[in-house]
Amino acid sequence: MTVALVRAEKGADVAEAIKLLGGMGQFVKTGEKVLVKPNICAARSSETGAVTDPEVVAEICRLAAKAGGEVQVGDSPIHPFRSRRVFQKAGYGDFEARYGFPMLDLDSSGAVEIRIPGAVVIPKEVIAKPVLECDCLINVPVIKTHLQTIVSLGLKNIKGVVPTKNKLLIHMKGLDAGIVDLNTVVSSRLIVADGIIGMEGELAPTNGSPVRLGVIVAGDNIVEVDAACAHLMGLDPRRVAHLRLAEERGLGRLTGYQILGEDINSLKRNFKLPSHPDLNKIMLSGLVMRFYGHARRPIDRLFGRGLSHGAPAIVGVDEKKCDACAVCEKACPVEAIRMEGKVPRIDDDLCIACFCCAEACPQGALSRA
Numbered sequence: 001m002t003v004a005l006v007r008a009e010k011g012a013d014v015a016e017a018i019k020l021l022g023g024m025g026q027f028v029k030t031g032e033k034v035l036v037k038p039n040i041c042a043a044r045s046s047e048t049g050a051v052t053d054p055e056v057v058a059e060i061c062r063l064a065a066k067a068g069g070e071v072q073v074g075d076s077p078i079h080p081f082r083s084r085r086v087f088q089k090a091g092y093g094d095f096e097a098r099y100g101f102p103m104l105d106l107d108s109s110g111a112v113e114i115r116i117p118g119a120v121v122i123p124k125e126v127i128a129k130p131v132l133e134c135d136c137l138i139n140v141p142v143i144k145t146h147l148q149t150i151v152s153l154g155l156k157n158i159k160g161v162v163p164t165k166n167k168l169l170i171h172m173k174g175l176d177a178g179i180v181d182l183n184t185v186v187s188s189r190l191i192v193a194d195g196i197i198g199m200e201g202e203l204a205p206t207n208g209s210p211v212r213l214g215v216i217v218a219g220d221n222i223v224e225v226d227a228a229c230a231h232l233m234g235l236d237p238r239r240v241a242h243l244r245l246a247e248e249r250g251l252g253r254l255t256g257y258q259i260l261g262e263d264i265n266s267l268k269r270n271f272k273l274p275s276h277p278d279l280n281k282i283m284l285s286g287l288v289m290r291f292y293g294h295a296r297r298p299i300d301r302l303f304g305r306g307l308s309h310g311a312p313a314i315v316g317v318d319e320k321k322c323d324a325c326a327v328c329e330k331a332c333p334v335e336a337i338r339m340e341g342k343v344p345r346i347d348d349d350l351c352i353a354c355f356c357c358a359e360a361c362p363q364g365a366l367s368r369a
Contacts, residue, residue: 001257001258002259003260005228006262009214028067037131040077043089064136074130078360121181136189142193143229191221197213202274203358231264233269315368
């Protein structure tokens with residue numbers, strides 16, 4: 001197994017990484033249906049580091065089409081965002097007109113419920129039809145941090161194949177293990193991580209700070225590509241629960257793979273991680289969530305808020321940033337948020353600290369308390 005690492009300033013530089021892997025013909029065969037899955041999670045431009053650069057995606061599409069593939073692009077944004085608005089703001093609204101490749105809204109492309117054999121937390125899940133019907137899935141994440149899973153890379157990007165509010169259930173059942181469950185049935189034949197501009201900080205993956213890393217990382221094994229990206233971010237991949245779980249379940253290796261191209265240490269930059277990374281490793285079952293809802297206050301009194309063996313921190317609201325859009329209320333999978341006047345109020349007894357609200361907030365007004 002090999003991972004290609006190249007310096008990159010523009011989308012066309014993807015071609016060099018694919019060349020190091022033997023060319024797109026190694027991944028796409030004539031007549032195959034190819035679905036390119038970027039990360040278009042929110043209405044942000046690629047300059048913010050929140051979404052995949054459209055030029056990176058376009059270059060991948062061109063290479064796949066040249067190799068004989070029938071190419072489409074598709075994604076599903078964070079719930080409750082509307083795909084049309086998100087695609088427009090993220091630079092994908094006119095993608096087909098500009099580049100000639102169809103742009104699919106996976107929220108409205110039909111879906112099928114499938115069983116996940118050997119699942120840890122998600123025995124069945126709803127998956128967008130184009131994902132199940134394609135012959136080749138090319139996974140194109142952004143290199144960025146995540147307030148709950150520490151990083152958002154290739155493995156995490158696959159959560160976007162789950163349409164609409166169905167993806168919220170993964171947070172309730174156990175996000176890290178759920179990510180791995182999904183990747184056991186949705187296989188990425190090629191992973192191309194966009195690190196031209198990434199994102200870091202407590203409020204990533206949508207409201208963090210941009211990082212001009214200037215790299216493209218590509219490979220045919222999702223765990224190895226994610227591990228290489230973690231090293232580029234100055235992070236031991238074993239600190240990331242879903243990477244460690246993916247290796248344990250045989251999806252790939254966190255060490256021992258070959259790197260082609262640039263030396264990883266020469267391009268490494270220490271990203272600013274979420275302030276409580278150990279809390280992000282918790283995988284909450286429904287039983288644990290219910291228990292913690294009743295036990296939160298006595299635990300906090302004994303140990304201090306969020307310190308009792310990694311107990312989840314309560315979500316805080318920055319009322320100066322909040323514009324009362326109520327997106328957080330719609331994004332909460334357990335209905336723990338309600339608008340009181342122009343301010344969201346969080347029911348501590350219901351909150352499961354999944355931080356879907358903070359991820360969805362357009363203004364970055366929600367974070368750990």
